[in-house]
Amino acid sequence: xxKRVAIAFVLLLFAVLLFAxxxxxxxxxxxxxTLTQYPQQNGAQGLCYVLTDAYDHMIFIDGGWDTNAExxxxxxxxxGNYVDAWIITHxxxxxxxxxxxLSSGPFDFQIGTIYCPDLDEEHYRKVADAYDGGFxxxxxxxxxxxxxxxxxxxxxxxxxxxFGLRMKIFNAYEKGDPAFEQDPENTGSLMFKLEGKKxxxxxxxxxxxxxxxxxxxxxxxxxxxDILQVGHHGIGWCPDNKFxxxxxxxxxxxxxxxxxxxxxxxxxxALQELADTGAVVYTFDTAPNSVILR
Numbered sequence: 001x002x003k004r005v006a007i008a009f010v011l012l013l014f015a016v017l018l019f020a021x022x023x024x025x026x027x028x029x030x031x032x033x034t035l036t037q038y039p040q041q042n043g044a045q046g047l048c049y050v051l052t053d054a055y056d057h058m059i060f061i062d063g064g065w066d067t068n069a070e071x072x073x074x075x076x077x078x079x080g081n082y083v084d085a086w087i088i089t090h091x092x093x094x095x096x097x098x099x100x101x102l103s104s105g106p107f108d109f110q111i112g113t114i115y116c117p118d119l120d121e122e123h124y125r126k127v128a129d130a131y132d133g134g135f136x137x138x139x140x141x142x143x144x145x146x147x148x149x150x151x152x153x154x155x156x157x158x159x160x161x162x163f164g165l166r167m168k169i170f171n172a173y174e175k176g177d178p179a180f181e182q183d184p185e186n187t188g189s190l191m192f193k194l195e196g197k198k199x200x201x202x203x204x205x206x207x208x209x210x211x212x213x214x215x216x217x218x219x220x221x222x223x224x225x226d227i228l229q230v231g232h233h234g235i236g237w238c239p240d241n242k243f244x245x246x247x248x249x250x251x252x253x254x255x256x257x258x259x260x261x262x263x264x265x266x267x268x269x270a271l272q273e274l275a276d277t278g279a280v281v282y283t284f285d286t287a288p289n290s291v292i293l294r
Contacts, residue, residue, distance in 0.1 A: 032053060032054065032164075032196065032292060032293070032294045033051040033052060033053045033057075033059075033165060033196070033292070033293045034051065034052050034053070034290055034291075034292060034293075035049060035050075035051050035201060035227070035290065035291050035292070035293045036049065036050050036051075036052075036288050036289065036290040037049055037253050037255070037282060037284075037287050037288060037289045037290075038050065038064075038068065038071060038287060038288050039257070039284035039287040039288070040064050040065050040067065040068060040094070040284065041065070041067040041068055041070075041071065042065050042067040043257065044065065044094065044256075044260075045094055045233040045235060045255060045256040045257075045260060046062075046064030046065050046068070046094040046095065046233075046255060046256075047061065047062040047063075047064055047089065047094065047095050047205065047229075047233070047255045048060075048061070048062055048063050048064040048068050048071075048072075048098070048255075049061035049062070049203075049229075050072075050075060051165075051194075051293070053163065053164070055163065056079070057084045057085075057162075057163045058075065058079045058082075058083055058084050059083075059084055059085045059086070059087065059162060059163075060072065060083055060085070060086045060087065061087045061089070061203065062087070062088060062089055062095040062096065062098075062099070062205075063095070063096070063097075063098030063099050063102075064094060064095065064097065064098050065093065065094055065097045065098060066097040066098055066100070066101040067098075068097075068098040069097075069098045069101040069102050069105075071098075072098055072102060073102060073107060073109075076102075076107075076109045077109075081108060081109040081110065082109060082110050082111075082112070083109065083110070083111045083112065084112045084113075084162075084163065085111075085112055085113050085114075085115065085162055085163075086099070086111050086113075086114045086115070087114075087115045087116070087167075087190070087192075088114065088115070088116035088141070088190075089116075089117075089189045089190040089203070089205035089206070090116075090117060090119070090173075090185050090186070090188065090189035090190065090205060090206060091119070091137055091138045091140075091141035091142075091185065092137065092185055092186075092189075092206065093137045094233075095189075095205070095206070096137060096141050097137065099141070099144065100137070100140045100141060100144050103144035103145075103147050103148070104140070104143075104144055104147075111148055111150070112150065113150045113151075113152055114145065114148055114150065114151045114152065115152050115154050115160070115167070115190075116145075116151070116152075116153065116154065116190070117153065117154065117172040117173040117188055117189065117190055118153035118172075118173065118175070119138065119173045119184060119185065119188060120173070120175045120184075121138075121139075121142070123175065123184060124138060124184055124185070127181070127182060127183070127184065138185070154169050154172050154190070155169065155172050155174065156169050156170060156171055156172050156174070157169065162194070164196070165194050165195065165196055165293070166194070166195040167192055167193070167194055167195075168192060168193045168195065168222075169190065169191075169192045170191045170192060170193065170215055170219055170222075170223065171188070171189070171190060171191035171192075171207055171211065171215055172188060172189075172190050173187075173188025173189075174188070179211065179214065183208060185206070186206040186207065186208050186232070187207065187208050187210075187211045189205040189206045189207055190203070190205050191203065191204050191205060191207045191212075191215060193222075193223070193225055194293060196293050196294045197294060198294040199226040199227065199292075199293055199294050200225040200226055200227065200293075201225055201226065201227035201228070201229070201293055202223060202224075202225035202227070202228050202229065202247055202249075203229045204228070204229055204230060204231035204232075205229075205231065205232075206231065206232045206233075207231050207232075208231075208232075209231075209240045209243075212231060212240055212243045213240065213243065216243055216246060223246070223247060224246070224247050224248055225247055225249060226249060226250050226251065227249055227250070227251045227252075227253070227291060227293065228244060228247050228249035228251070228252050228253070229253045229255065230244060230252060230253065230254050230255070230270070231243075231244075233254065233255040233256040233260075234254035234255070234256055234261055234267050234270060234271065234283075235254075235256050235260045235261055235263070235264055235267050241266075241269070241270040241273055241274070244270060244274060245273065245274070245277065248277075249274070249279050250278075250279055250280065251279060251280050251282070251291050252271075252274050252279050252280070252281045252282065253282050253289070254271060254281065254282065254283045254284075255284070256283060256284060257283060257284040257285055258283045258284070258285040261283060271283075
């Protein structure tokens with residue numbers, strides 16, 4: 001009798017340990033996402049990323065020009081007409097036009113949660129420059145947000161759980177903060193990190209050189225990540241490569257075709273310096289480009 005009880009106890013203990021191991025493994029899989037960089041269908045710079053996991057979650061980051069709307073719509077339809085989360089870094093045309101196109105169209109789909117900064121319209125109207133498209137893209141974006149119920153305006157210092165990924169916000173527009181007085185769209189665009197159990201990805205959107213230096217001073221080592229999305233596409237902004245190199249990434253994404261990057265001596269130099277560290281550097285020339293975020 002005692003022997004049968006002992007055997008039963010051992011079998012029960014084995015089952016518990018097996019279940020615990022399976023649970024841990026499932027937890028690790030749950031935080032494992034495929035992160036894919038998509039090019040712009042019009043051949044220009046832009047920002048469009050899609051994350052998917054084994055549990056059928058799908059997260060969009062920006063989307064880019066309206067010429068990318070069909071690409072995103074096809075993914076939405078394949079995913080049961082549902083996007084679990086959509087992160088909008090800011091409302092410049094090369095980041096938000098695809099979102100505007102789909103949100104204002106006759107397409108029947110749902111979004112779980114939209115994460116974006118809360119840019120102050122009155123302030124932006126006063127300082128908007130010609131390159132901001134006459135203010136129209138921002139206004140269209142705010143109108144389109146009204147279609148969706150679960151819009152979360154994020155702030156620096158906040159953290160969110162995205163189906164096993166931790167999203168930490170380092171930068172987002174804040175009304176009345178002098179850091180965002182000039183060029184509020186770019187300066188106030190989201191800088192955030194997505195962290196799995198083993199790897200992380202830092203997205204810099206269009207945060208300006210000056211603002212990036214301020215954030216480096218404020219957050220220091222917290223910014224370091226395995227994957228880096230280079231600020232302002234790596235072109236037209238003269239990326240501060242001291243900041244990029246400080247992140248110590250193993251994988252780097254430039255959100256532009258190589259022809260645009262090579263048109264700027266400083267941008268091409270930045271790409272080469274990052275590659276010289278041993279980092280794998282991707283541009284639109286080889287996109288779609290995918291990595292695993294665990």
